[in-house]
Amino acid sequence: MEKVLELDKVSVKFGGLVALNNVDMTLCRGEILSIIGPNGAGKTTLFNLLTGIYQPTSGKIIYKNRVINRLKPFKRVSLGIARTFQNTRLLKQMTVLENVLVAHAECNGETLLQSIFARGSTEKRRAAIVQECVAKLEVVGLADKLDILAGSLPYGEQRLLEIARALATGCEILLLDEPAAGMNATEKAELVKKIRQLSKEFNIEIILIEHDISMIMDISDRIVVLNYGEKIAEGSAEQIQSNPEVIKAYLGGEVEEA
Numbered sequence: 001m002e003k004v005l006e007l008d009k010v011s012v013k014f015g016g017l018v019a020l021n022n023v024d025m026t027l028c029r030g031e032i033l034s035i036i037g038p039n040g041a042g043k044t045t046l047f048n049l050l051t052g053i054y055q056p057t058s059g060k061i062i063y064k065n066r067v068i069n070r071l072k073p074f075k076r077v078s079l080g081i082a083r084t085f086q087n088t089r090l091l092k093q094m095t096v097l098e099n100v101l102v103a104h105a106e107c108n109g110e111t112l113l114q115s116i117f118a119r120g121s122t123e124k125r126r127a128a129i130v131q132e133c134v135a136k137l138e139v140v141g142l143a144d145k146l147d148i149l150a151g152s153l154p155y156g157e158q159r160l161l162e163i164a165r166a167l168a169t170g171c172e173i174l175l176l177d178e179p180a181a182g183m184n185a186t187e188k189a190e191l192v193k194k195i196r197q198l199s200k201e202f203n204i205e206i207i208l209i210e211h212d213i214s215m216i217m218d219i220s221d222r223i224v225v226l227n228y229g230e231k232i233a234e235g236s237a238e239q240i241q242s243n244p245e246v247i248k249a250y251l252g253g254e255v256e257e258a
């Protein structure tokens with residue numbers, strides 16, 4: 001399978017603390033890859049590393065055959081790596097559509113005014129941008145809420161709006177940080193469907209951090225397990241569920257609770 005992104009023996013140290021230790025990881029074309037591990041395992045550090053907030057202490061991050069270790073976050077977004085956050089970062093006083101338009105504008109060198117009011121660009125161009133943004137909102141199920149203020153959406157829908165904003169950057173790899181946090185079982189099942197659909201429809205790869213194990217098992221093509229900054233396992237849901245080291249480090253308690 002074609003590799004899109006690769007971590008080659010990547011470590012991240014904060015003083016004496018090794019947050020990631022010699023981690024190898026690949027993301028292949030079209031994959032939904034999940035990162036799991038107990039609290040403090042290094043999952044968020046891995047996302048921060050991929051988005052350029054942190055740089056590796058050693059090792060290489062390779063995206064489409066190019067080493068991107070030192071590339072700034074905005075450059076990575078323009079290259080096609082976008083993320084959502086654990087806590088939503090929406091513009092709560094703006095409408096659903098405006099939130100997506102802003103994300104689109106930020107990544108296409110347009111100003112907010114140009115994007116929203118079409119100043120300096122043609123009506124035709126504006127209509128095309130709006131259509132593109134509405135398409136992102138359709139796939140997350142918010143196309144009927146274009147004029148609603150983001151801050152007044154229920155929390156689950158705010159998280160979906162975050163995903164639409166990330167999609168509007170034109171990303172090729174989408175990093176989702178706990179997308180199901182705060183959702184009930186029905187919303188989670190819907191979210192799984194939507195993530196699969198957007199991966200296919202927009203032809204993008206997805207890396208997911210999520211604490212909900214049954215959702216992870218359901219959605220992932222492949223799972224990487226971190227523990228104390230080390231990759232302790234990698235494989236399909238079936239392989240991970242039956243891996244003794246994973247059960248010991250992470251899944252044991254969860255399995256008993258189910």
Ligand SMILES: Nc1ncnc2c1ncn2[C@@H]1O[C@H](COP(=O)(O)OP(=O)(O)OP(=O)(O)O)[C@@H](O)[C@H]1O
Binds near residue numbers: 014041042043044045
């Ligand atoms: N900027 C930082 N400075 C110092 N230590 C950090 C920093 N960021 C993360 N760490 C440490 O690195 C380790 C990994 O943290 P990280 O947040 O990546 O774990 P995590 O798997 O995302 O945990 P959680 O599931 O609780 O979010 C932890 O020991 C954490 O305290």
